[in-house]
Amino acid sequence: MTADDRPIPSVWARPGREKREQPALSRQQIVAEAVRLLDAEGVDALSMRKLGTRLGAGATSLYRHVANKDELVELAVDEVFGELRAPDMGDPERWREATAACAQGLRAVILRHPWIASMLGAMANYGPNLMRLSEDLLGTLETAGFSLAEANSAMSAVFAYVIGMTSSEAAWLTMLARSGQSEDEWAERLKPALEGLTRTHPRLGALFTAHADEDPVRLREQEFAYGLDRILDGLALARAGGPAPA
């Protein structure tokens, strides 16, 4: 601690508090900065003190605007969901494209903010932004001919798929980022263990070698699209009241 940090001994010498030009701290601002911090440094780096410092405020000041750290996180999660809008194509027959766009958008949001992957399983989310998204997608599905209850089931299924798929993707990516290695370096590092893997798990080994030369980003996109298409196929079948496939 240097001399400058020491508290001023005389009351009279203490400088007047600088003027409070603007409220300087608002819930919106705090949440926005929290999102920035989470994006930049990941979930482990979010602490009240660090966030306060970033805002030029003390750690405990935040509690005037936010009850908990948990509540703050809840707000941050819904904040990023606010980036997403359910697309409205006019034609009810284009429900499939609309739903797919919604799913792709959700995936993009999660990959832009990988830390929410670690939150979604830890808290029940009922923020206003997610509710608006749900309401809109429900509308799209309902006008496409699904009953309300079935529209809800369909939406839940699609969201669950997207969240599950993208969460593991995000988890893999953050783990990669933490390790500081590229995807290729990882693959290279695992090569020696591949022989043992192929012996005990031949199919996984084959998959590993088969995917070794492909672009992992595009690969994940295709994997995601495949599952999404299968779900939408299934939903289309149900909408048509069609028979179950053999």
Next chain:
Amino acid sequence: MTADDRPIPSVWARPGREKREQPALSRQQIVAEAVRLLDAEGVDALSMRKLGTRLGAGATSLYRHVANKDELVELAVDEVFGELRAPDMGDPERWREATAACAQGLRAVILRHPWIASMLGAMANYGPNLMRLSEDLLGTLETAGFSLAEANSAMSAVFAYVIGMTSSEAAWLTMLARSGQSEDEWAERLKPALEGLTRTHPRLGALFTAHADEDPVRLREQEFAYGLDRILDGLALARAGGPAPA
């Protein structure tokens, strides 16, 4: 601190260490106790000190068998995946039942240990038990006629759906448990806000009232089964090489 807790002043008076009958601490034992603790008290209650005390050991002793808390959690997650076996029905045509059973089993495991929901999004999981499960399910799908790559995509889709769906279920249930209220009490408490909800989000409001009198447990089972069936429908269609539904 009472007198009894004080360290013994004289070296000579210090009691001899009690005999080490068994190794008393092993990685298996630690992981098993961690799972028990997580099951009993939830994810926030897991601390190295508490876990050590439960095992009759000091907190830092655990580090002889486990590198990190993170590593411990990884081990615990894979431990519970060990409860699951991919069923092997002899008939390749029964791939659908086998996959469904696998999905239902995974759901059951997650609901039995709700805390893993908060882990799955936070770490890439490649434990041996999950790998064995994957390998087996891949086998089932491959002998059912899927190419290896497509079997992998299908498996990823199913797992992602199950994890996404069940994670939010688990999150809701733990949140309920923390609040100490029953599901009905929650519904009752939200009744006053329902009017406002129905005004801004009519479909969500209608769903809320429609589900008010149903058994929530059975409701969630049905919701889960619906999405799972749609995915399996879609996969069956793809396996048959059938045309995309309208």
Next chain:
DNA sequence: CCAACTGGCGAACACTGTACGCATGGCGGA
């Protein structure tokens, strides 16, 4: 029989979330 190694542990460190109480300034009413 001694050496090396293993496993357990107490103390310490840097940090965490958060409760409490005080200080400060702006604002509404007299």
Next chain:
DNA sequence: TCCGCCATGCGTACAGTGTTCGCCAGTTGG
């Protein structure tokens, strides 16, 4: 114009956290 109130910021403090380090007892291998 002044006074009292109230919202807001913040310093301090507390109980806990994960983890490192060094010490020590017991076991094991040469």
